[in-house]
Amino acid sequence: MQREEKQLEASLDALLSQVADLKNSLGSFIYKLENEYDRLTWPSVLDSFALLSGQLNTLNKVLKHEKTPLFRNQVIIPLVLSPDRDEDLMRQTEGRVPVFSHEVVPDHLRTKPDPEVEEQEKQLTTDAARIGADAAQKQIQGLNKMCSNLLEKISKEERESESGGLRPNKQTFNPADTNALVAAVAFGKGLSNWRPSGSSGPGQPGQPGAGTILAGASGLQQVQMAGAPSQQQPLLSGVQMAQAGQTGKMPSGIKTNIKSASMHPYQR
C-alpha cells in the first residue's frame, strides 16, 4: 500500500512538472504569435511546434511508464464545497481558481466528455462496428501503404536535392585528398624522401589532388628529378647499410637494448 502511494505521488509530481513545462512553452508561443507576428519566420514557428510536440511526447511517455499506476482507478471526490475565497487554492493554481464552489467543481472534476462530443463518439463507434473486421483491416493496410509511399517519396526527394545541391557548388572535402594526406602521414607516400617501391616515383607526387597537377606539376617534377640523383645516393647507402649482412647483427643488438631500457628500472 505504501509503495503504491509513493508511486502515485512520484508519478503525479512528474506529470505536474511536465504539464507545467507544456504550459510555459504554450504561453511563450502564444506571446510570440501575438506580439511578434510581423517578424515571425516559418522556421521559428516550426521550432515552437517541435518543442510542443516533444513535450507532449514526454508527457505520453511518463503516462505510459510502467511505474505509473493506472490513474483510471483513482477517483476524486470533493469533500467540502464553500463559496469563500481559499488562499491556499489560489496559491497552488497561480490565481486561476479562487473559490472551490459549486460552479467550479463540475468543470474541473468532470470525467465525462461534453454531450455533443459523446454523441459524435458514439456515432463513430457504431460506424466502425458496422463495417466489419475484414473491410476495416483492408482500409488500415491501405492507409499504411499510402503513408509509407509518401514518406519514401519525400525522403528520396530530400536526398536527391541535397546531393544535387552540394555537388556543383558546395564540395567541402575531396576524398582523394583525404586518402593522399592520410597516406602521407602514415607512411610518407608522396613526400620527397619516399623510396619508390616501383617505378612510379616521380609520378606519385603528381597524383594527390587535382591542385598539384594544375599548379605546375612540371615544375615539381623538375625539382624532383634534379634533386633525385643527389638525394637518392645518400639515401640508398643508408638503406644498404641497414640491410647489409655485416650490420645485420647490430640492429638486433640495438633492439634488445631498447627493450631492456623500456623495462622498469626497478624490476631487477
Next chain:
Amino acid sequence: MEAPPVTMMPVTGGTINMMEYLLQGSVLDHSLESLIHRLRGLCDNMEPETFLDHEMVFLLKGQQASPFVLRARRSMDRGGAPWHLRYLGQPEMGDKNRHALVRNCVDIATSENLTDFLMEMGFRMDHEFVAKGHLFRKGIMKIMVYKIFRILVPGNTDSTEALSLSYLVELSVVAPAGQDMVSDDMRNFAEQLKPLVHLEKIDPKRLM
C-alpha cells in the same frame, strides 16, 4: 626513521598501455574558415592555437620484415619546447563496432639531440614533412587541422611545398586501453562536423 629505499617498495613496474583513438578526414582550403568557425564554437573555449611542426620519421630495419618506426617531432615556432618522440603500433582491426582507429601509442618528450641519438642507435630517417595548422581541444579529444608540406631539400625546412589543396583533419584521443566509450564520444563529435568534413577511420594499409 628514514624512509625505506625505493627499490624495496613493492613496485609492479611496467607502464599503462596507452592507446590512441583516431578519426581522420580532410577539408578543402576554401572551406577551412567555416570549419575553423564551427570548431571554435564546438570545442573548449580557448585562444585559437596554431602550430608549425617539423616531423621526421625514423626507421630501424631489423632482421624481421617490418621495420621499427619512430616519429620525432619538433616545434618550429615555439623555441625551447621539447622534442616529441612517438611510437605508434599497428592499428587494432576487426571490431566493426569500434568507430575509431585504435593503436598502441607511446609518447615521450625528449631533448634536442634526439636525431643524433636515433642515428647512433641505427635508425635512419625515412621521410619528413612540415605540418602547419590549428589545434583545438574538447575535453580529452584533440582536433588538429593542418596542412602537410613536403620538404624539397632534406634538412632545409624553408623550402617547402604543400602536398595538396586540402587540410588534414584529425580527431584523436589518447586513453588507457579498454575504454571503448571514447570511440562513441568521438563519433558523436564527428557527426557534428558533417557535412563539412567526413571524419572516419581510414586504414593506412588500404592506401599502400
